[in-house]
Amino acid sequence: MSTKIKTGFTPKKALTAIAVSAALTIAAPAAIAADAFNGVVKGVIVDGQNEATAGATITLTHKSKNITRTITTNEKGEYTLRKLPVGEYKVTIAKPGYDTVEEGSLQVTLGSSIVFNGQLIAEGSDVERISVIGSQIARVDMESSTGGIVVTAADLDRLPVESGFDAIALLAPGVNSNSTFGTASIGGGSSAENAYYLNGINITYIKTGIGSINLPWEAVAQTEVMTGGIAPEFGGALGGIVNAVSKSGSNEFEFGAYGRIDPEATRSHHDNLLTNEGEYFSNSEQDENTFTRLSIWASGAIIEDKLFFYAMYAPQKNKYDAAGRYTIDIGENVSDRYLGTLDWYITDNHSITATAIGFTNKGEGKTYDNDWETQQVGDELSEFKSRTGGDIFGLTYSGVLTDDISIEVVAGRTTDKTYNSVTSSDPLVWSQILGNGWEKISQETASSITESEFIRDQLRADLSWMIGDHDLKIGFDYTNIQVDYQNKPNGVGDRAGWWDVWNGYDGSPTGNSDPFIRQRIRTDFTDSEVNSLAFYVQDTWTVTDQLVLNLGLRYSNVYNTVSDGRKYVDVKGQIAPRVQAIYDLTGDGTSKVYATYGRYFQPVSANMNITQGGARRDVRRYYELGQLDATGQVVLDADGAPNTGAFITEDVVQEGISEPSLIASQDMESMYSDEFTIGYQAEFLDGELVYGIRGIYRDLKRSIEDTDYAPVIRKYFDENGMTGAPSYAYILNNPGSDLDISYDFDGDGTVERVFIPADYIQLPPPERKYGAIENTLAGNVGDTFYYSASYTWSHSWGNTEGLVRTDNGQADPGWTTSYDYAELMDNSNGNLPNDRRHSIKFNGSYYFTEAFSVGFNARITSGAPISKFARHPYGVDSCAAGSPWEECNGAYYDHVSFYDASGNPAPRGYFGTTDWIKDLDLSAMYETDLAGGNLMLKATVYNVFNFDTQTTVQNTHARDGANGIEVNPNWGMTTGRLGARYVSFEARYSF
Numbered sequence: 001m002s003t004k005i006k007t008g009f010t011p012k013k014a015l016t017a018i019a020v021s022a023a024l025t026i027a028a029p030a031a032i033a034a035d036a037f038n039g040v041v042k043g044v045i046v047d048g049q050n051e052a053t054a055g056a057t058i059t060l061t062h063k064s065k066n067i068t069r070t071i072t073t074n075e076k077g078e079y080t081l082r083k084l085p086v087g088e089y090k091v092t093i094a095k096p097g098y099d100t101v102e103e104g105s106l107q108v109t110l111g112s113s114i115v116f117n118g119q120l121i122a123e124g125s126d127v128e129r130i131s132v133i134g135s136q137i138a139r140v141d142m143e144s145s146t147g148g149i150v151v152t153a154a155d156l157d158r159l160p161v162e163s164g165f166d167a168i169a170l171l172a173p174g175v176n177s178n179s180t181f182g183t184a185s186i187g188g189g190s191s192a193e194n195a196y197y198l199n200g201i202n203i204t205y206i207k208t209g210i211g212s213i214n215l216p217w218e219a220v221a222q223t224e225v226m227t228g229g230i231a232p233e234f235g236g237a238l239g240g241i242v243n244a245v246s247k248s249g250s251n252e253f254e255f256g257a258y259g260r261i262d263p264e265a266t267r268s269h270h271d272n273l274l275t276n277e278g279e280y281f282s283n284s285e286q287d288e289n290t291f292t293r294l295s296i297w298a299s300g301a302i303i304e305d306k307l308f309f310y311a312m313y314a315p316q317k318n319k320y321d322a323a324g325r326y327t328i329d330i331g332e333n334v335s336d337r338y339l340g341t342l343d344w345y346i347t348d349n350h351s352i353t354a355t356a357i358g359f360t361n362k363g364e365g366k367t368y369d370n371d372w373e374t375q376q377v378g379d380e381l382s383e384f385k386s387r388t389g390g391d392i393f394g395l396t397y398s399g400v401l402t403d404d405i406s407i408e409v410v411a412g413r414t415t416d417k418t419y420n421s422v423t424s425s426d427p428l429v430w431s432q433i434l435g436n437g438w439e440k441i442s443q444e445t446a447s448s449i450t451e452s453e454f455i456r457d458q459l460r461a462d463l464s465w466m467i468g469d470h471d472l473k474i475g476f477d478y479t480n481i482q483v484d485y486q487n488k489p490n491g492v493g494d495r496a497g498w499w500d501v502w503n504g505y506d507g508s509p510t511g512n513s514d515p516f517i518r519q520r521i522r523t524d525f526t527d528s529e530v531n532s533l534a535f536y537v538q539d540t541w542t543v544t545d546q547l548v549l550n551l552g553l554r555y556s557n558v559y560n561t562v563s564d565g566r567k568y569v570d571v572k573g574q575i576a577p578r579v580q581a582i583y584d585l586t587g588d589g590t591s592k593v594y595a596t597y598g599r600y601f602q603p604v605s606a607n608m609n610i611t612q613g614g615a616r617r618d619v620r621r622y623y624e625l626g627q628l629d630a631t632g633q634v635v636l637d638a639d640g641a642p643n644t645g646a647f648i649t650e651d652v653v654q655e656g657i658s659e660p661s662l663i664a665s666q667d668m669e670s671m672y673s674d675e676f677t678i679g680y681q682a683e684f685l686d687g688e689l690v691y692g693i694r695g696i697y698r699d700l701k702r703s704i705e706d707t708d709y710a711p712v713i714r715k716y717f718d719e720n721g722m723t724g725a726p727s728y729a730y731i732l733n734n735p736g737s738d739l740d741i742s743y744d745f746d747g748d749g750t751v752e753r754v755f756i757p758a759d760y761i762q763l764p765p766p767e768r769k770y771g772a773i774e775n776t777l778a779g780n781v782g783d784t785f786y787y788s789a790s791y792t793w794s795h796s797w798g799n800t801e802g803l804v805r806t807d808n809g810q811a812d813p814g815w816t817t818s819y820d821y822a823e824l825m826d827n828s829n830g831n832l833p834n835d836r837r838h839s840i841k842f843n844g845s846y847y848f849t850e851a852f853s854v855g856f857n858a859r860i861t862s863g864a865p866i867s868k869f870a871r872h873p874y875g876v877d878s879c880a881a882g883s884p885w886e887e888c889n890g891a892y893y894d895h896v897s898f899y900d901a902s903g904n905p906a907p908r909g910y911f912g913t914t915d916w917i918k919d920l921d922l923s924a925m926y927e928t929d930l931a932g933g934n935l936m937l938k939a940t941v942y943n944v945f946n947f948d949t950q951t952t953v954q955n956t957h958a959r960d961g962a963n964g965i966e967v968n969p970n971w972g973m974t975t976g977r978l979g980a981r982y983v984s985f986e987a988r989y990s991f
Contacts, residue, residue, distance in 0.1 A: 035082060035111070035464075036111060036197075036233055037197075037200045037408070037410070038082070038083045038398065039085070039108035039109060040080065040082055040108075040112075040113040040114065041081045041084060041089070041091075041106065041108060041113070041114045041116050042078070042080040042081070042114075042115060042116070043078070043079060043115055043116040043118065044073075044076070044078055044117050045079070045117070045118045045119070046077055046117075046118075046119050046120070047098070047119070047121070047122070048122060052073075052075070052076050052077030052078075053073060053095065053120055054074060054075045054076075055072055055073060055095060056093055056094065056095040056098075056120060057070060057071075057072050057093070057094050058070070058071050058072075058073070058079050058081070058093050059091070059092040059094075060089045060091055061092075062084075062085060062087055062089055063087070063088045063090055063105075064087060064088070064251060064252060065087070065249075065250050065251060065308060065343075065345070066304075067085065067305070067345055067348050068348050072403075080403070080466065082400060082464065083349075083399070083400050083408070085108075085248070085343075085351075086108050086110055086221060086245055088105055088108075089107075089108055090104055090106070091106050091116060093118045093120060095120055097122060098120040098121060098122055098123060099120065099122075099123055101119070101120060109150050109222060110150055110222040110224050110243070111146075111150060111226075111243060112141050112144060113141070113143060115589065139683055139687055139690045140589060140590060140591060140681050142548060143550075144229075144580065145580045145582055145595075145596050145677070145679065146228070146229045146230055146231065147172075147173075147174070147227040147228040147696075147774075148172055148224060148226040148240070149172045149224070150222060150225075151168050151171065151222070151224075151225070152222050153218075153220065153222070153247070157925060157938070158845035158853055158855045158923075158925060159171075159844075159845060159856075159857055159923065160855050160921035160922055160923035160940045160941070161843075161921075162942070163217035163218075165196055165211075165212050165223060165225075165242045165244070166183045166184040166212075166242075169186065169225045170859070171225075171841065171857075172225045172227055172790075173227070173775075173776055173791075173792045173841065174186065174187050174227045174696065174772055174792055175225070175227060176861065177861075178191045178833075178834065179951040179952060179976055180809055180976070181210055181804065181806070181811055183210055183211045184239075184240070185834040186227050186240030187228055187239060187240060187675075187696060187698055187770055187772070188698055188768065188769075188794070188796035188834055189237075189238045189239030189240070189673075189802060190239070190802030190803050190806075190834070191211070191239075191804060192210045192605070192804045192811075192813040193209070193237055193238040193602060194209075194241070194242065195209075195242070196211075196213075196243075197243045198215065198220070198246060198357075198392075199244075199245055199246055199355045199396060199410075200394065200396050200408075200410035200412070200460065201355065201410065201414070201458070202414070202456060202458055203215070203357075203392060203414065205416075206414065206416050206454040206456050206606055207452075207605075207606055208605065208606075208607050208811060208812075209607075209803070209813055210804070212242070213357075213390075213414065213416065214337065214361065215337065215359065216295060216312050216313075216337045216338065216357075217314075218295045218297075218312065219339040220245075220246055220247070221245050221246055221247045222245050223242065223243070223244040224242070224244070225240065225241075225242055225243075226240055226241040226242075226243065227240045228598075228675060228677055228694075229578075229580060229596040229598060229675075229677055230578070230598060230600070231538060231552060231578060232536040232537070232553060232554035232576065232578045233462060233475060233477070233536050233554075235477065235534050235536075235554050235556060235576065235600070235601060236479075236532065236602065236603050237600065238600050238601075238671075238672075238673045238700070246339060246341055246355065247299070247310055247312075248299070248310045248343050249300050249301065249309045249310040250299065250300070250308060251305065252301075253298070253299070253300035254300060254991070255298050256297050256298075256988065256991070257990075258293075258294070258296075258297075258987070258988040259292075259295075259986070259987050259988075260291075260292065260293040260984060260986045260987075261290070261291070261293075261984075261985050262289070262290065262291040262982050262983065262984045262985075263985075264288045264289060267288075267289060267982040267983070268946045268980040269284055269285050269287065269980055270284045270948040270977055271285060271948075272285050272372070273973075273975070275969075275970045275973055276969050276973045280325045281973070281975070283324055283325060283328075283372045284980070286321065286323035286328065286370075286372065286375050287320070287322060289318065290319045290320075291317070291319075292316065292318075293314065293315075293317075294314065294316070295312055295313070295314040296312070296314075297311060297312035297313070305345070306344065306346075307342070307343070308342070308343040309341070309342050310339075310340065310341045310343075311338070311339075311340040311341075312338060312340070313338045315334070315336050315337065317332055317335075318332060318333045319331075319332045320332065320333075323370060323372065323375075324370065324372070325372045326370060326371075327367050327368065327370050327443065328367070328368050328370040329365050329366070329367050330365055330366055330367075330368065331363060331364055331365015332363070332364065332365065333361060333363040334361070335359065335360065335361045336359075336362075336389075337358060337359050337360075338356075339355075339358075340356045341353060341354065341355050341356075342354040349399065349400040350399045350400070351397070351398050351399075352396065353395070353398075354393075354394070355394040355395075355396070355412075356391070356393055356394075357391065357392035358391050358392075359389050359390060359391075359392075360387075360388075360390075361386075361389050362385075362386065362387050363387075364383070364385045364386075366380050366382070366383045366384070367381045367383070367384065367443060367445070368380050369381055381443045382423070382443055382445050383424075383445065384423055384446065385422075386421055386446075387418075387419040387421050388416070388419065390414065390415040390417050391415050392412065392413070393412065395410070395412070396408070396409070397409045404466040404467070405463070405464070405465045406463070406464045407461070407462070407464070408461065408462055409459075410459070410460045410461070411458065411459050411460075412457070412458050413456070413457050413458075414455070414456045416453070416455075417453045417454075418451060418452045419451065420449055420450065420451045422445060422446045422449050422490060423445050424444060424445040424446075424640075425490060425491060425492050425639070425640065426442055426444040426445070426491070426639070426640030427442065427490050427491035427495065427498065427639075427641050428440070428442050428444050428447035428489070428490065428498050428499065429441050429499040429501070429636065429641070429642055430500050430501070431501035431633060431634055431642075432500075432501065432502060432503055433502070433503060433515055433625075433633065434631065434632060434633060435503070435961075437959075437970065441501075441634070441636065442499075442640060443640070444490055444640060448490060449487065449488055449489075450485075451485075451486055452483075452484060452487075453484045453485075454484075454485075455481065456479065456480070456481045457480045457481075458477075458479045459477075460476070461476060462474060462536075463475065470539050471541075472540075473536075473537065473540075474536075474537045475535070475536055476533070476536070477533075477534040477535075477536065478532070478533050479530075479531070479532045480531050480532075481529060481530040481531075481606050482528075482529050483529065483530070483609045483610065484527050485526050485610050485614065486523075486524060488522075488523045489522065489523075491640065491641060492640075492641075495637075495641040497519040497520055498520045498521075498522075499517065499519055499642050500517070501516075501518075501625075501634050502516050502960075503515055503960045503961075504516060505871075505960040505964070506964060508892075509620070509622055509651060509892060510622050510648050511648075511649075513964075514624070516622055516625070516648065517623040517626070517644050517645075518621070518622055519621040519622075519641075519644075520618070520619070520620050521618075521620075521621070522617070522618040523616070523617050523656075524610050524611075524615075525563070525616075526562070526563050526610050526614030526658075528561045528562055528563050528609045529560070529561050529565075529609075530558070530559075530560050530561075530603065530604070530606050531558065531559050531560075531561075532556060532559075532603055534556035534557075535555045535556075536552065536553065536555070538551065538552035538553075538578070539551045539552070545584070545587060546583055546584040547581070547582070547583050547584070548581075548582045548584075550578070550579065551579055552577065552579065553577050553578070554575075554576040554578065555574065555576070556574045556601060557572040557573070557574070558604070559571070560604050560609055560613055561613065562609075562614070562615075562658040562660060563614070563658060564658075566660045568612070568613045568658075568664045569604045569608075569613075569668065569732070571668070574601045574670050574672070575599075576600060577598070577599055578596075578597075578599070579596065579598070580595070581594060581595050582594040590682060590683040591682030592680070592681055593678075594677075594679050594681075595678045596675070596678075597675070599672060599674050599675075600672060601670050601671065602670070602671040602672065602673075602803070604732075604814060605803065605813035605814050607813050607814065607815065608813070608814045608815060611814075612706055612732050612814070612815065613658060613660075613663060613664075614658065615656045615657075616654050616656060617654055617655065618652075618653040618654040619650060619651070619652050620651045620653060621647070621649075621650045622647075622649050623645055623647055624645030624646045625645050626645045627643040651727070653728050659743060661741060661743060662729070662742070662743040663732060664733070665731060665732065665739050666740040666741065667740045668704065668732060668734055669702060670702065671700075671704045672700075672702055673700045673701060673768075674699050674701055675697070675699075676696070676697045676698075677696050678695050679692060679693060679695065680692065680693050685779070688780060688781070689777065689778070689779035690777070690778050691775075691777050692775070694773070695771075695772070696770065696771065696772045696794075697770070698768075698769065698770040698771075699768075699769050699770075700768035700769070700798065700800070700802070702734055702766065703734065703735060703766035703768075703802070704732060705732070705735050705766075705800075706730045706732050706814065706819070706820070707730065707731060707733060707819045707820060708728055708729060708731075708821060708889065709730075709731050709733075709761070710725070710726050710727060710728050710889075711821070711884060711887045712739070712756060712760070712761055713725050713726065713729055714726075715884045716756050716884075717745075722745070722752070723745070723746045724745035724746030725745065726745065732814075735763045735764065735765060735766050735800075735819050736758055736766065737758050738755065738757050738758050739754070739755070739756040739761060740753070740754075740755050741754050742754070762883065762884060763819065763825070764799060764822075764825055764829075766799065766800045767797075767799045767800065767829060768796070768798035768799075768801070768832065769797055769798055770794065770795070770796045771794065771795050772793065772794035772795070773793050773794075774790060774791075774792045775790060775791045775792070776788075776790045777789045777790070784846060785846045785847075786844045786845055787842070787843070787844035788842075788843055789840075790839075790840070790841045790842075791838075791839070791841075792838075792839040793837065794835070794839070795831075795835060795837060796831070796832045796834050796835040796836075797829075797830065797835065798832055799825060799828040799829040800819070801818070801832050803816075804816060805817065806833035806864075807833045807867055808869075817896055820890065820893070821885060821888075821889055821890035822883075822885040822890075823890040823891070824872070824897055825878075826872065826877040826897065826898060826905070827877075827897075827898035827899065827906060827908065828898050829907065830865070830867075830907040830908030831865035831908065831909030832908070833864060833865065834864075835864065835865050836861050836864065837913075838861070838862040839862070840858075840860040840861070841859045842856070842857075842859075843856060843858065844856060851927050851928050852925070853924075854924050854925075855922070855923040855925065856920070856921070856922055856923075858919065858920045859918075859919050860916065860917070860918050860919075861916065862916050863915050863917070864913060864914045864951070864952070865910070865911075865912075866909065866911045866914065866955060866972065867906065867908050867909055867955045868898070868906035868911055868955065868957035869896050869898065869899075869956045869957055869958070870895045870899045870900055870901050870903070870906070870956070870957050870958035870965065871891050871893075871897060871965060872890050872891045872897035873899060874888050876903075877905075895956050895957070895958045895959065895968075899958075900957050900958070901958035901959075901965055906957065912972075914950050914953055915950050916949070917947075917951065917978060918945075918947060918949065919943055919978060920944045920945060921940065921942045921943065921944065922941050922944050923938060923939065923940040923941070924938065925937070931991070933989055933991025934988075934989070934990050934991070935989050936987065936989075938985075938987075939983065939984070939985050939986075940983070940984045941981065941982075942979070942981065942982055942983075942984070943978060943979060943982075945981075946980060946981040948977045948978060950974040950975075950976065951978060952974075952975045952976035953972050953973060953975055954968070954970050954972060954973045954975050955971070956968050956970075956971060957971045
């Protein structure tokens with residue numbers, strides 16, 4: 001194996017290892033390019049004198065599908081079989097004049113080659129016959145250095161791991177949980193920089209790229225998590241790749257059912273969270289939750305040995321009470337999911353697979369009055385509904401044209417919709433006027449009204465061709481995303497909006513320090529697209545018997561459009577080299593050293609077609625306070641909006657302009673990152689143990705951000721005698737680069753081209769660096785105990801997290817507050833939110849008997865960096881007189897700059913860390929034959945010790961008090977915790 005670690009294991013005998021060594025002293029099989037969506041088996045066949053045996057016939061027969069692949073060894077005794085469906089195979093090695101060798105169980109897995117070497121003994125020979133069995137042989141992959149793990153459905157049965165790709169990814173070293181977004185951070189990347197595939201179809205969540213579409217998880221057969229050194233056929237992700245294949249049918253008709261319940265009766269609850277001042281923050285004691293899931297499936301052969309089907313229907317329901325301070329939502333979310341595949345093996349060498357997936361999520365419930373202290377639920381206040389979902393359809397053709405040439409074509413369409421199901425017109429209202437921090441005082445059912453449809457079409461094709469010592473893979477990858485989206489704030493007429501009731505502060509938009517009410521009215525519309533086309537090539541070159549080079553290149557063009565089809569992002573010529581060098585230290589395939597270099601590009605998110613390329617109009621209106629109740633809180637009118645006093649002023653932050661030459665700099669280039677790795681991996685104890693160490697360095701070389709360049713443009717216009725400078729000008733650009741825009745600023749009918757150099761703009765270039773040393777140890781003790789362990793030291797530092805922001809919860813890829821103004825980047829360089837200096841992971845399973853086993857999954861992770869946020873002081877740093885940013889507009893963003901309450905610089909992430917996370921999950925599984933079928937029973941306890949370790953804290957160090965800015969006494973308080981202990985019960989019966 002490479003740095004990939006299989007979590008599954010099959011014990012092997014010492015005699016096997018001896019035979020392997022003997023076979024490999026003759027020659028190692030030629031290296032070949034990995035097959036992303038299938039399996040590969042290769043090897044070398046020798047005779048009794050360990051001489052290469054040409055003309056031997058190797059036959060692999062899929063044990064459940066009866067598909068047969070046959071090949072003859074070349075003059076070096078080598079053979080390679082490609083495009084093998086994953087699963088268990090029977091192997092036969094035969095040659096006239098020799099005893100036939102048979103192996104009854106060869107497990108073929110996703111994304112890497114299985115080395116199966118064999119020895120043939122002449123008929124009647126006195127030499128002891130040794131047959132070498134296969135998948136247990138090569139645990140060190142000599143042809144790839146892609147980091148990560150491969151996890152099978154059987155592994156997940158043994159381990160206490162939640163469903164979902166991000167939960168599986170957390171088993172891999174270098175992967176951390178981001179509790180803010182509920183997804184994984186891989187190699188220091190943000191949670192929006194990963195990509196997810198099933199059966200070759202891109203199933204990444206289309207709008208934001210955060211996580212994947214919700215699937216019937218029980219239908220997934222194998223999952224590969226790639227954390228670095230990724231081949232050029234994969235693009236569009238700076239973090240990692242999660243690549244999976246689904247289960248499929250066989251010649252045996254099979255039926256089954258699965259049930260899971262996480263009952264409220266076995267669920268623990270953390271105490272309510274209070275602020276440092278003893279005030280209410282969250283009501284976890286009153287929350288309730290019961291989760292149920294049912295899966296039923298059938299599979300079999302429509303035409304024996306030729307046409308197979310697999311179908312699963314997997315509805316699930318989550319009934320919950322979500323308690324707040326004054327209200328409680330009691331409702332349920334229902335998800336109807338299905339997955340079906342149809343596999344047609346036209347011949348043993350040519351196949352077509354059709355995949356269909358459906359996912360529909362519906363929610364409904366009611367909101368009641370509630371007293372968090374007494375836990376008394378009162379009258380019904382409102383009801384709410386939601387509906388989202390869509391479908392995925394895919395088609396894959398795999399063909400083996402000759403022993404040396406194979407092709408694959410994948411086409412797919414994913415549709416994801418959000419339906420308008422708002423049941424009340426009340427708007428969202430927050431208030432801080434009572435001095436207890438921000439609290440929601442409205443009873444709205446939805447803050448926004450959204451209708452959307454995202455459609456992603458993709459087509460990928462590649463050809464693999466073995467020519468001597470070279471295995472060439474050449475292909476292309478095309479993706480088109482259609483974005484149809486509209487959104488507006490909830491509310492009645494001109495009272496629609498998102499309402500905030502503020503304490504006043506010096507320099508507020510009202511012109512004084514009196515309390516005020518802000519109404520924000522933001523409307524979105526777009527009917528646009530995102531388009532990318534890439535070509536890739538990789539040469540897996542066996543330079544010598546001990547040295548393999550993977551020389552790859554990916555070339556891509558991307559563009560995003562506004563609603564009328566014009567491009568506002570048009571980036572061509574993205575050249576991404578991917579290079580690996582692997583050296584077999586001993587020549588027997590048991591140890592290697594390797595080094596990799598890769599460049600990875602990140603496209604502009606589909607979300608930016610809404611926030612930046614759409615006809616977004618964003619208006620803020622300011623009012624004096626209206627009527628107050630006896631407590632001093634603002635009174636809500638019959639339409640749900642706050643009672644307002646006199647109108648004060650209005651800011652039009654975005655005009656709804658979708659002029660490409662104004663919303664994006666004309667010379668903008670792509671966001672990309674470089675990665676370097678170096679490592680060592682080896683087998684010990686006759687292959688019972690594999691140890692690896694890998695060093696990783698990642699460097700974000702360029703980013704894309706939206707910035708309000710209006711202060712710079714106004715200053716530039718004044719200095720150059722120009723008129724018509726905008727009040728706001730949020731423009732997409734590469735921070736630290738020149739600005740090149742065109743627009744009729746003065747309204748005279750002539751478009752002015754404005755070029756402002758980077759040294760005039762004075763925006764700092766982006767920086768995000770990640771360094772890590774991963775240590776991995778995996779193996780088995782006898783036939784009963786399997787384990788996988790890792791320790792990762794890592795450091796993530798710089799001035800930008802990437803596409804999203806964890807420290808303020810912005811899941812808006814490419815459109816966060818980072819770089820909105822230069823002053824928001826002052827002192828931003830430091831330890832980034834996904835920095836976890838130490839991470840220890842240990843998981844595995846132990847079989848007491850063949851029927852009963854226990855599984856464990858433990859992790860210990862150091863805490864996340866803590867920052868101090870306050871309002872940017874005037875007249876200093878980027879706000880200093882003479883700076884192009886001296887207007888200090890970013891101060892209007894409230895307490896979000898890297899300063900403390902006293903106005904002193906507060907570099908990012910330099911004020912301690914959250915607590916270390918210690919988490920242990922345990923499971924017990926029992927399997928037995930029952931009534932002609934197989935019964936599996938499993939119980940899992942998550943967070944066995946019910947730790948309530950903090951995962952996030954309050955980073956805001958200042959607040960507006962009666963006498964101006966004061967220290968926020970709630971800075972550093974816990975705002976998020978490790979989920980409380982719960983128990984999951986599962987049962988599966990198949991026959």
